[in-house]
Amino acid sequence: MAKKPVTVTTSQGYPIPNPFETQRIGEHGPLLLQDFNLIDSLAHFDRERIPERVVHAKGSGAYGYFEVTDDITDVVGSAFLNTIGKKTKALVRFSTVGGELGSADAARDPRGFAIKLYTEEGNLDWVYNNTPVFFIRDPIKFPHFIHTQKRNPQTHLKDPNMFWDYIIQNQEAIHQFMILFSDRGTPATYRHMNGYSGHTYKWSNEKGEWKYVQIHLISDQGIKTLNNEEAVELSGKNPDHAQEDLFNSIEKGDAPSWTAYVQTMTEEEAEKLPFSVYDLTKVWPHKQFPLRRFGKLVLNENPSNYFAEIEQAAFSPSHTVPYQEASADPVLQSRLFSYPDTHRHRLGVNYAQIPVNCPYAKTFNPVIRDGAMTVNGNYGSAPNYLSTLENPVEFKQTGVNYQAKQEYYQGPALPFHWKVEGDIDYVQARALYKVLGKQPGQQKALAHNIAVHVANALPQIRQGVYKLFAKVDQKLSNDIRGEVEQINPKQTAGKCPYNHQKL
Ligand code: HEM
Structure with missing residues (x-):
């Protein structure tokens, strides 16, 4: 059987009958800017080299x-x-x-x-x-x-x-x-x-x-x-x-x-x-x-x-x-x-x-995203942060390597500000709520401003918000809930934005 001739194409797939041909005016030129294949070929050739390894180049x-x-x-x-x-x-x-x-x-x-x-x-x-x-x-x-x-x-x-x-x-x-x-x-x-x-x-x-x-x-x-x-x-x-x-x-x-x-x-x-x-x-x-x-x-x-x-x-x-x-x-x-x-x-x-x-092992990393030459689908529609909604990450703690690291870490004990036990993060938030209480309407404004935003969120997210602000003050939580239910009593915000099935 006769060998099928290889079809040369442009980088975009357009078949080129004669790959050595260039588009020109008349027999002797000059060349035409519309000749995509010529320009593309030269431009790509001009960029063929990448930096060689600074050591171990050969x-x-x-x-x-x-x-x-x-x-x-x-x-x-x-x-x-x-x-x-x-x-x-x-x-x-x-x-x-x-x-x-x-x-x-x-x-x-x-x-x-x-x-x-x-x-x-x-x-x-x-x-x-x-x-x-x-x-x-x-x-x-x-x-x-x-x-x-x-x-x-x-x-x-x-x-x-x-x-x-x-x-x-x-x-x-x-x-x-x-x-x-x-x-x-x-x-x-x-x-x-x-x-x-x-x-x-x-x-x-x-x-x-x-x-x-x-x-x-x-x-x-x-x-x-x-x-x-x-x-x-x-x-x-x-x-x-x-x-x-x-x-x-x-x-x-x-x-x-x-x-x-x-x-x-x-x-x-x-x-x-x-x-x-x-x-x-x-x-x-x-x-x-x-x-x-x-x-x-x-x-x-x-x-x-x-x-x-x-x-x-x-x-x-x-x-x-x-x-x-x-x-x-x-x-x-x-x-x-x-x-x-x-x-x-x-x-x-x-x-x-x-x-x-590229590893064969399945990978998922919400923060390794975008950037030049993103070619593998970029994790599709999966969350680009650690989401509570559709979190496809199964945290598997082996603990072993981590412990080993702790053992040979000879540095000073962790400074106090890394100790976050108890409700230390709410202490100053509560004080701020009290300060707002001294300015007429400001506690209400805070609840209102939060409510109009949260009213568009999914039910489970809303519940999380009520719980969070109850730790600051139960009244703040109640005010937010009351207003959210007035603005948008039924959840109409649409379905979850993530679809990790695609991963
Ligand atoms: C502070 C010490 C060192 C530094 C900063 C260093 C840095 C580098 C850098 C920048 C490259 C180029 C990598 C690339 O472009 O992909 C390289 C390549 C390499 N280094 Fe080192 N190196 C060090 C010590 C060592 C040692 C101790 C070994 C072996 C025990 C080693 C083995 C290699 C090998 C095998 C390659 C080639 C990797 C390849 O084939 O792509 N290096 N090194």
Whole structure:
């Protein structure tokens, strides 16, 4: 059968018989402003670039799944980890750190190992590196440090003075720099390296017991590295060698995988460490804190569109699920802010609506609304505040993570003004009602002004209003009720404005 020719259309669907044709006056032009397709094509092309990631700009990604291989429920209560054999869809993006989007894959640089797990309790991002430690333990140093790894502001060249000047001033970076300048500083491919949380996280189980944890993803392909000369040569010959290797391996069915392990530490053990449990320039000794296997990560599907699915992927350590949370490590705490902040800049305020970032888990958030590129229906006609009328939110308090947070919160006791017991909110309201009583007609005016507004509200809302004002003064409540029933005795305000069925 003859192949059906592809019909080219404008962005609005109008079929274009000859896509190379432009509308012009006569044979030699000039062009016509009415040629929507030409103008649209050029205007869109002019806007094709979005900001590249400020770090980790060059990367490669693939889909796969995470499978639970061993029972870990005594450590963590997250639903996706609750049954052996349970599989969760995953997206992984590997990257180098310092180079620009077009830089060479064989650079001497840490490698990013960012994982998005699409769980039934929302998206969980494990935003890891291929090294178990990092250069800093004070977050304010991050922009200084990264600038020294980038280009000199004048020469626009990578600068060994900047690079080493930073290290000689910041001794805590020595551990990571020694890893970086070993051959592990240039992994042969993304498949032949491990992933590490680096940071200390906190996991808790369903009973509310929590532990500090570090996660390790050990390559089932083994570790392979490049020596300095091999890496330099490869950077020239094939700057995209790691992208090519990942894509081709998956394409030919050779799916790379990693075995997941957790190290756990109690609070008491943490107190006895010779370094801080929040210091990510240090590793936890494996002998004292053995690796415990719990899962496998497999990558078996290439993206069908790099820009849509990998460039637009937005990972953040703050995208988490119940029973997994950040520790008080200040670098990690700062990252919780930095990633969504950069996503809003790089991808826009609705970055979570981009399909690759969109959770499969049902979401509802009355205040995350509108904004540029709202594309998912915007929660339809559901309330845009926490409504008592048609509240589709089922509040499920696990309490566990919240409690854990309280435990390590060392700040001062909450100040008095947050204590809102009893009827403290009515004390001054009652005093005001009394003051109004001293001015002729003012108590009545208050009741009248409220009544004309409330008269249009639904019966259950009216009842709530009467109850509320009775706490100020029963007479005020009675006056409001009396007038409302006079103005609009039958409820005629129409049906509830919300229809959460559409969610
Ligand atoms: C204060 C410390 C840090 C800050 C402020 C920071 C900030 C950032 C920013 C702004 C991005 C770009 C994200 C984007 O455009 O989507 C990024 C990417 C990334 N960071 Fe960090 N980072 C820090 C430390 C770390 C550490 C300690 C790790 C690993 C343990 C890490 C792993 C990654 C990875 C894997 C990516 C790439 C994510 C992707 O593939 O999209 N970062 N970081």
